[in-house]
Amino acid sequence: MTSQVDLREAADETVIAISGELDAAASAGLRDRLIPLIPGSSMIRLDLAGLTYISSAGLRTLLLVYRHAQAEGSAIRLVGIRDEVRFVMSATGFLALFGIEEIR
Amino acid sequence: MTAHDLGERIDGTPTHLVAGYDARIGKPFPFGATIVSGGVNFSVYSAQATAMTLVLFDHGAQRPKAEIRFPDEFRIGSVFCMTVFDLNYENLDYGFRAEGPFDPGRGLRFDASRVLTDPYARLVSGRDVWGAEPDWSDIYPYRSRVLSDDFDWEEDRPLRVPAEDLIIYETHVRGFTRHESSGVSAPGTFVGLREKIPYLRELGVNCVELLPIFEFDEFANVNSNPETGERLLNFWGYNTVAFFAPKAGYAATGPLGMQADEFKTLVKELHKANIEVILDVVFNHTAEGDERGPTISFRGLDNQTYYMLTPEGYYYNFSGTGNTVNCNHPVVRDFVLDCLRYWAAEYHIDGFRFDLAAILDRAQDGTPLPNPPVLEQLAFDPVLRDCKLIAEAWDAGGLYEVGHFPNYGRWAEWNGKYRDVVRQYIKGEPGTIGEVATRIAGSPDLYWGRGSRASVNFITAHDGFTLHDLTAYNDKHNDANGERNGDGGNDNYSWNAGAEGDTSDPGVLRLRMSQMKNALTILLTSQGVPMLLAGDEFGRTQQGNNNAYCQDNELSWLDWTLAEKNAELLRFTRALIAFRHAHPGLRSGEHARGTDYVGSGFPDLSWHGTEPWQPDWGPFSRVLAVMWCGRHAKGGTVHDKHVYMIMNPHWEEHEARLPDLPAGSEWRLFADTAAAAPGDICEPGAERPLIHPWSYLVRPRSSVILVEGDVDPR
Numbered sequence: 136m137t138s139q140v141d142l143r144e145a146a147d148e149t150v151i152a153i154s155g156e157l158d159a160a161a162s163a164g165l166r167d168r169l170i171p172l173i174p175g176s177s178m179i180r181l182d183l184a185g186l187t188y189i190s191s192a193g194l195r196t197l198l199l200v201y202r203h204a205q206a207e208g209s210a211i212r213l214v215g216i217r218d219e220v221r222f223v224m225s226a227t228g229f230l231a232l233f234g235i236e237e238i239r
Numbered sequence: 240m241t242a243h244d245l246g247e248r249i250d251g252t253p254t255h256l257v258a259g260y261d262a263r264i265g266k267p268f269p270f271g272a273t274i275v276s277g278g279v280n281f282s283v284y285s286a287q288a289t290a291m292t293l294v295l296f297d298h299g300a301q302r303p304k305a306e307i308r309f310p311d312e313f314r315i316g317s318v319f320c321m322t323v324f325d326l327n328y329e330n331l332d333y334g335f336r337a338e339g340p341f342d343p344g345r346g347l348r349f350d351a352s353r354v355l356t357d358p359y360a361r362l363v364s365g366r367d368v369w370g371a372e373p374d375w376s377d378i379y380p381y382r383s384r385v386l387s388d389d390f391d392w393e394e395d396r397p398l399r400v401p402a403e404d405l406i407i408y409e410t411h412v413r414g415f416t417r418h419e420s421s422g423v424s425a426p427g428t429f430v431g432l433r434e435k436i437p438y439l440r441e442l443g444v445n446c447v448e449l450l451p452i453f454e455f456d457e458f459a460n461v462n463s464n465p466e467t468g469e470r471l472l473n474f475w476g477y478n479t480v481a482f483f484a485p486k487a488g489y490a491a492t493g494p495l496g497m498q499a500d501e502f503k504t505l506v507k508e509l510h511k512a513n514i515e516v517i518l519d520v521v522f523n524h525t526a527e528g529d530e531r532g533p534t535i536s537f538r539g540l541d542n543q544t545y546y547m548l549t550p551e552g553y554y555y556n557f558s559g560t561g562n563t564v565n566c567n568h569p570v571v572r573d574f575v576l577d578c579l580r581y582w583a584a585e586y587h588i589d590g591f592r593f594d595l596a597a598i599l600d601r602a603q604d605g606t607p608l609p610n611p612p613v614l615e616q617l618a619f620d621p622v623l624r625d626c627k628l629i630a631e632a633w634d635a636g637g638l639y640e641v642g643h644f645p646n647y648g649r650w651a652e653w654n655g656k657y658r659d660v661v662r663q664y665i666k667g668e669p670g671t672i673g674e675v676a677t678r679i680a681g682s683p684d685l686y687w688g689r690g691s692r693a694s695v696n697f698i699t700a701h702d703g704f705t706l707h708d709l710t711a712y713n714d715k716h717n718d719a720n721g722e723r724n725g726d727g728g729n730d731n732y733s734w735n736a737g738a739e740g741d742t743s744d745p746g747v748l749r750l751r752m753s754q755m756k757n758a759l760t761i762l763l764t765s766q767g768v769p770m771l772l773a774g775d776e777f778g779r780t781q782q783g784n785n786n787a788y789c790q791d792n793e794l795s796w797l798d799w800t801l802a803e804k805n806a807e808l809l810r811f812t813r814a815l816i817a818f819r820h821a822h823p824g825l826r827s828g829e830h831a832r833g834t835d836y837v838g839s840g841f842p843d844l845s846w847h848g849t850e851p852w853q854p855d856w857g858p859f860s861r862v863l864a865v866m867w868c869g870r871h872a873k874g875g876t877v878h879d880k881h882v883y884m885i886m887n888p889h890w891e892e893h894e895a896r897l898p899d900l901p902a903g904s905e906w907r908l909f910a911d912t913a914a915a916a917p918g919d920i921c922e923p924g925a926e927r928p929l930i931h932p933w934s935y936l937v938r939p940r941s942s943v944i945l946v947e948g949d950v951d952p953r
Contacts, residue, residue: 158329158330159327159330160327191329191497192387198391223497225430226492226500227504228390228391228500228501228507229500232391
């Protein structure tokens with residue numbers, strides 16, 4: 136299983152898109168890859184529209200990254216979560232631990 | 240990263256290469272599989288095994304990918320422990336192969352051809368989706384897996400609701416929301432139950448007691464429905480496979496192996512709603528059955544330790560299910576303790592109800608012990624100090640210990656005597672009035688010195704008739720269980736109110752409704768800890784089946800349309816629950832003394848008949864009234880109003896004169912089960928003045944609750 140990370144930066148925000156399948160194997164390096172991409176004090180959107188599967192380890196990695204960003208003073212949001220991923224996140228209680236931005 | 244990266248350890252590197260895997264001697268504690276720096280620590284006990292092999296599979300794979308024999312130097316005492324490095328633990332199933340003698344006469348049943356489930360497995364795969372046909376050829380049906388046990392509980396803390404303030408709601412995770420009428424997103428799961436929390440809050444219960452949620456195999460049942468031929472499952476799950484693992488089939492995320500997170504989330508959300516969680520735990524037997532049963536785990540690892548065996552090496556059967564767990568063996572004691580500590584600490588569980596708990600006080604040869612070590616240990620365990628411990632104080636081997644279960648001032652009991660006599664009283668049996676009074680008072684005859692909080696009062700539970708069926712069937716109707724109606728108890732003390740089962744007779748239906756209300760009225764105004772069976776609040780039926788352990792269908796599932804159909808009963812139950820919460824005088828925890836020790840002019844508890852202060856305890860007397868003096872609430876530490884409850888299970892009406900209240904106070908009507916809704920009950924605090932303030936006409940087979948109110952100065 137694989138996951139992919141894409142970075143888009145604009146003047147006032149950073150968008151980090153994670154796509155593919157995020158399991159323990161893919162999670163291993165993900166945190167180390169993501170953390171340097173997180174700038175301090177700006178708006179960060181984690182775009183999960185391309186994320187089709189997330190495992191238990193993947194959820195934990197995502198939360199660690201999210202909290203790292205918060206600790207750095209960034210405003211961070213998850214966007215574009217697919218329904219099936221959202222259900223898993225909700226069932227396991229992770230959804231409530233993130234700030235989610237709904238796409239209108 | 241800080242200077243001390245605790246992730247890096249000087250023992251975090253391999254010393255051995257075993258079967259192609261980097262390994263190192265592990266740590267014996269904790270038992271089971273634990274994620275450690277760089278790898279996974281595996282630890283398993285066996286006193287008699289001559290050798291042990293760790294068997295690894297890619298998750299779900301038919302064949303093992305590795306068989307890693309524990310090197311001799313990796314054994315500490317009788318514990319085999321090894322850290323294996325660089326495992327993708329998320330994609331891993333593991334088990335053990337234990338070598339040793341097969342000598343049943345000596346109690347040894349090793350079988351190295353089996354891959355055994357880890358007794359400490361915290362995650363188990365194999366029955367991931369409830370009822371999904373398993374692969375019967377799988378050489379390893381219940382697969383131990385490695386769990387990431389980190390979880391963000393946020394500010395969740397044990398609720399520590401005093402036992403006497405609990406209103407327990409007994410339910411089944413799957414049965415609660417599996418019915419299509421539940422309207423939840425994932426019927427029959429922890430998620431489904433979570434979505435019903437608003438309902439539970441509205442009902443007013445503050446504790447849910449869940450039928451077994453430890454991993455079990457619903458396919459472990461041999462019977463089929465004789466009429467339909469349909470295979471019957473083990474629905475209840477009193478048949479544990481793995482004591483540390485939540486049942487995957489109860490989790491919407493079970494197929495993803497996320498049942499632990501899903502269940503923890505349910506507990507966390509229930510706590511947010513001020514609802515405690517008690518687990519029904521089954522330590523009396525395991526799913527391995529007797530010598531003809533499957534070898535899953537314990538039998539193959541250390542049969543002599545885990546089971547009570549006859550001198551000839553056969554299984555004692557005090558559980559009625561084939562085997563009996565050897566709970567007072569020192570190693571098994573630790574196992575039980577480890578297990579409960581784990582659920583208390585890692586899942587924030589608030590209490591445990593022990594199925595057939597009398598078995599826990601049997602010695603290794605089955606003899607009842609006066610001072611059973613396992614019960615004493617649980618009673619004084621530091622981690623479990625705030626957990627409720629509730630015994631089903633009997634077993635299938637003839638031990639009946641209601642009232643004298645070894646308790647160490649700590650254990651409560653399912654009060655089976657409460658159930659039996661209240662049922663008889665409600666249906667009008669003569670000669671029950673004296674005992675029913677004792678039960679309503681919190682059974683001081685059974686629990687003196689322990690307080691009424693030791694008495695879990697119930698009229699119905701999963702085992703037996705539902706409340707509706709108690710009022711609709713004289714006899715059990717268990718044919719669908721495939722045992723020719725031979726299963727299930729015969730002492731039901733039920734009464735069908737004039738017609739057996741379904742009827743359209745309005746008189747019968749009305750009588751059943753008020754009988755259900757009578758039962759709930761007594762239950763929720765008795766001293767002790769009331770327990771309701773889920774669905775009874777809206778008249779759930781099992782069509783007369785009093786042992787629906789194998790009925791995974793409409794017979795067992797809560798039909799939520801009944802909440803509308805029987806809205807009258809639901810409203811009545813809600814109001815009664817609110818009444819109990821509003822009146823601490825009903826929840827004293829300690830037994831009443833029968834004297835006035837606060838100078839209120841009334842004893843804490845007094846009994847009355849059709850004449851105040853004159854209870855009639857005669858054999859054919861049926862009308863009984865009880866007065867709880869509000870000034871004695873919680874031992875006189877709290878101010879409550881006086882409560883007067885009159886019961887008339889007689890088929891004739893009786894005029895009951897009421898005791899005088901001090902000047903300025905009068906009796907007001909809270910509930911009358913004979914009155915037509917909505918006049919049958921009101922919100923606590925909205926009680927109405929009586930037409931005749933000094934007496935009340937108690938109609939046939941009805942109950943009345945009055946409460947002290949201020950005289951209207953106009």
